[in-house]
Amino acid sequence: MATEKNSPSLSCKDCPFGNVSFYAPTWTSSPDAIQSLRSRVTTYKARQAIIYEGEESNLFGTLRQGWAYRYKNIGNGRRQILGFILPGDAMTLEMLTFGNLPLPFGVSALSPATICWFPLEEMTELLRRKGPQDEHSRQMVHGYFNWLIRRNSAMGHTSAASSLAELLLQLMVRLKRCGMVSGNEYDFAPTQADLADSLGLTTIHVNRLLGGMKRQGILQIEGKKMQVFDKVQLRRIVTQG
Numbered sequence: 001m002a003t004e005k006n007s008p009s010l011s012c013k014d015c016p017f018g019n020v021s022f023y024a025p026t027w028t029s030s031p032d033a034i035q036s037l038r039s040r041v042t043t044y045k046a047r048q049a050i051i052y053e054g055e056e057s058n059l060f061g062t063l064r065q066g067w068a069y070r071y072k073n074i075g076n077g078r079r080q081i082l083g084f085i086l087p088g089d090a091m092t093l094e095m096l097t098f099g100n101l102p103l104p105f106g107v108s109a110l111s112p113a114t115i116c117w118f119p120l121e122e123m124t125e126l127l128r129r130k131g132p133q134d135e136h137s138r139q140m141v142h143g144y145f146n147w148l149i150r151r152n153s154a155m156g157h158t159s160a161a162s163s164l165a166e167l168l169l170q171l172m173v174r175l176k177r178c179g180m181v182s183g184n185e186y187d188f189a190p191t192q193a194d195l196a197d198s199l200g201l202t203t204i205h206v207n208r209l210l211g212g213m214k215r216q217g218i219l220q221i222e223g224k225k226m227q228v229f230d231k232v233q234l235r236r237i238v239t240q241g
Contacts, residue, residue, distance in 0.1 A: 005181070010064075012039050012116075017088035020178055021062055022140050023123075023130040037126065040117050044068075044109040050091065053106040060123040061091035066113030067189035071197070072105045081198040084171065084190065087178050091115065093144055096124050098139075111189040111224075156199065158241050163199050164209050165237040168219070172228060188226035 012018065015109035018027035025216060027034050039059065044050055051057060053073060068085040070092075082105055092108050101204060105224075127137040147170075154163065175186050192210065196203045214220045218237075219228045226235065 009050035025136050037118050042115050044113045046111050048109045051107040054102045056100050058100050058120050059117045060120045061115045061117045063087050064114045064116050067110035069110050070105050162238050162241050165234050185227045
């Protein structure tokens with residue numbers, strides 16, 4: 001079961017990811033305004049459901065700690081992972097557009113995760129506040145939908161190796177932005193099955209691709225750690241399409 005925390009015990013002012021969140025301009029100028037809006041903080045176990053597909057909610061969540069992912073059930077126990085959620089990310093950005101209508105996808109924790117929850121209506125109003133906050137929000141939404149279009153356009157038109165390499169590079173860039181990369185190493189929560197479900201591949205195919213990248217000295221994954229030794233070669237795989 002999810003565990004509730006006493007909101008005041010976890011200070012928004014001390015949040016290490018406030019500066020990469022959707023409400024970063026407001027957090028920078030007035031972290032107390034964010035904390036006063038927060039309704040609760042919840043912790044989840046790895047692989048625990050956070051929001052079910054088709055669920056309605058009046059809450060807007062941001063990930064404070066851990067990894068999560070959005071997914072769509074596609075029948076016969078299968079799923080398509082729509083995207084990985086990292087600290088500072090919104091759980092359900094789409095709700096800022098369509099409100100508390102039933103969610104067309106589910107959200108689950110990938111690792112132990114902590115989420116800050118806010119009233120949806122009040123958070124939507126804050127993110128649309130004229131000035132730096134409104135401009136930042138529009139840029140973040142634009143970036144998100146630009147990524148979705150790129151992802152959908154690439155499906156079926158690039159090789160499996162190129163798709164995997166691009167996903168790994170994109171995650172590394174996002175983790176670095178969060179300050180979660182140390183040298184060439186970072187924590188990496190997805191399993192090979194998660195990567196396969198994100199790319200529409202089989203786990204066996206992902207295993208072979210990662211094995212080939214390891215033999216070429218490009219990267220290696222051991223346990224929950226990823227090391228990238230040759231970003232140039234990884235980018236070359238992406239451009240080969």
